[in-house]
Amino acid sequence: MNSKKLSGNGRWEASRMMLPEHREVLEERSHPGSIETKKAQIPTREELEMIRDAVLLPVMLTMIEKNGKEITLSMNPLRKLYSVATLALMNRVHLELAAVNRELRERKIKIFKDDREDTDLHFRYICRGYEDKFSIMRDVARASISVKIGKHIQNISAELNKKV
Incomplete structure (x- = not known):
């Protein structure tokens, strides 16, 4: 006993x-x-960051595209400049997303959207047989996206300054 x-x-x-x-x-x-x-089987920190990027980059592309359409439809005299900058930014983000997705495939990591009805983003992932869930609060997602957009703009600006 x-x-x-x-x-x-x-x-x-x-x-x-x-x-x-x-x-x-x-x-x-x-x-x-x-x-x-x-x-x-447990994902490394780098892999978890790639999973986060694979989730946030499509959201980021959608945001940039929406803002680009608004700029194109506006009467702003600089709209052509803004449109070109938006396309350059979208191309960079798309390339980053493709690289992240390729790396995730090579590491046998899959991500699935979890359909929960609240303000957070919910996802599941399977990493070499290890399965787990994660959530990102919308405010945290927005902040992360803002930081990533800022880095891309900074890189574009640095490249333009090198050419001048």
Whole structure:
């Protein structure tokens, strides 16, 4: 009866005075390959950033396109300049998105949109068999997109300054 209460409750295992390294060796001996498999499946920080970019870049493209259409329809005398700048920005973002998607495919990572009705963006991803969910608050998404747009504009500006 005592052993039933003690096993599986977490307290007994924690009080055995086992170092994490020893626990990994013990688990590896009882289930060969399982620890390395688990570690290999969990996405790295870089992969998580790529997943975030794969989610945000299409939203960013939509925002830029919408603003570009508004500028084109406006009566602003600089609308042609703004339209050209918008196209240059969209081309850069599209190239970045293509590169991110290509890298995700090579690393066997898939992303799926989760259809929840609230203000956040919800997604699922599968990374080499490891499946998880993540959400991005709309305010955080907007801030991240603003930063990315700023970096692209800065790069375009730097390239134009080199040519002049």
